[in-house]
Amino acid sequence: MTDNDKTQVFRRAAERGGTRSFTRSAPDDEDRRETRMFERGGGPAGTPAEAEEPEGPARARRRRHPVRRFVLWTIALLLLVALLIPGGTWVAIWxxxxxxxxxxxxxxxxxxxxxxxxxxxxxxxxxxxxxxxxxxxxxxxxxxxxxxxxxxxxxxxxxxxxxxxxxxxxxxxxxxxxxxxxxxxxxxxxxxxxxxxxxxxxxxxxxxxxxxxxxxxxxxxxxxxxxxxxxxxxxxxxxxxxxxxxxxxxxxxxxxxxxxxxxxxxxxxxx
CATH class of the missing domain: 3.40.50.620 (HUPs)
Structure with a gap:
């Protein structure tokens, strides 16, 4: 196999549910290297799993968003009711x-x-x-x-x-x-x-x-x-x-x- 050929290397952890590393090397004339990481869950071998996002500020902010969205939706609902009740009453009187x-x-x-x-x-x-x-x-x-x-x-x-x-x-x-x-x-x-x-x-x-x-x-x-x-x-x-x-x-x-x-x-x- 020549240097220009693509090389694939697989590494699998000893236990199921570990990390599998897939490495693909580009030809010599292309100055790039691509590595894809896949997280395997605790299920049977071969079962696809979603990648786990690393802990960080972005993930922490997303964890706080459900509470913020709930508050915003509650405020929006109250404002809607405040508009609908007088408006509906006005129309009913008319x-x-x-x-x-x-x-x-x-x-x-x-x-x-x-x-x-x-x-x-x-x-x-x-x-x-x-x-x-x-x-x-x-x-x-x-x-x-x-x-x-x-x-x-x-x-x-x-x-x-x-x-x-x-x-x-x-x-x-x-x-x-x-x-x-x-x-x-x-x-x-x-x-x-x-x-x-x-x-x-x-x-x-x-x-x-x-x-x-x-x-x-x-x-x-x-x-x-x-x-x-x-x-x-x-x-x-x-x-x-x-x-x-x-x-x-x-x-x-x-x-x-x-x-x-x-x-x-x-x-x-x-x-």
Missing amino acids: YTARLDDRPPSDAIIVLGASQFNGTPSQIFQARLEHAAELYESGVADQIVTVGGSQPGDLFTEAGSGRDWLVETGVPETSITALDVGSDTLQSIQAVSEVFTERGWSTAIIVTDPWHSLRSRVIAGDYGIDAVTSPTRSGPAVWSRETQINYITRETGALIYYRIFGTSTDVAIDAV
Whole structure:
């Protein structure tokens, strides 16, 4: 065999699982030498095994990476949830605002809004007009108005609503006025007590479109099987800017309620 021929040399450790060295020499005119090292595992002879990486800084860094990746994925997941919950709630409020359900029910619930010396505000009047329409259509033979008063008021929201409905032709015997409640939660709590006393279970809630979902959720939590038939007129739906503001504030109010189970201090106009 000449010097230019390739030479292969094999060295095998005495024990299985040792190191096998494979050396291949290049011809003399090529100034290079190539050596390949293979680690054989503890299995039977001839079983291929993966090479074991030498201990060093790179390998140590890779051992720390799983913890780092876990932390990063956890942070990313929390950020995703923080974005999805408000976004999903915003869309749900927008979607529910477009629903108009009118099944036969035990009563129509009109949530109160501002009144001025016994005269319903424009937003409140829009709700009362819609409730009167539902009553005339025969979906329920009882209307419940609810809402208390502000300090210094001589009239309550519920009483003002009842008087307005009576003036428009709804029999007073078909109206129950609950003069309590300064927010949605307190109002629904008062209504639920009347429903329990009278054996009612189903209701149509009349309020502004953007307030529909939160009202329905709270009513469900207090045992009322409620649907919503929101108003389609009044200041609450006059402009796109107003609608976006209402939806955004209702998003915060609903998330707050779902987390803490109480009303939020975020001001929601006319609610």
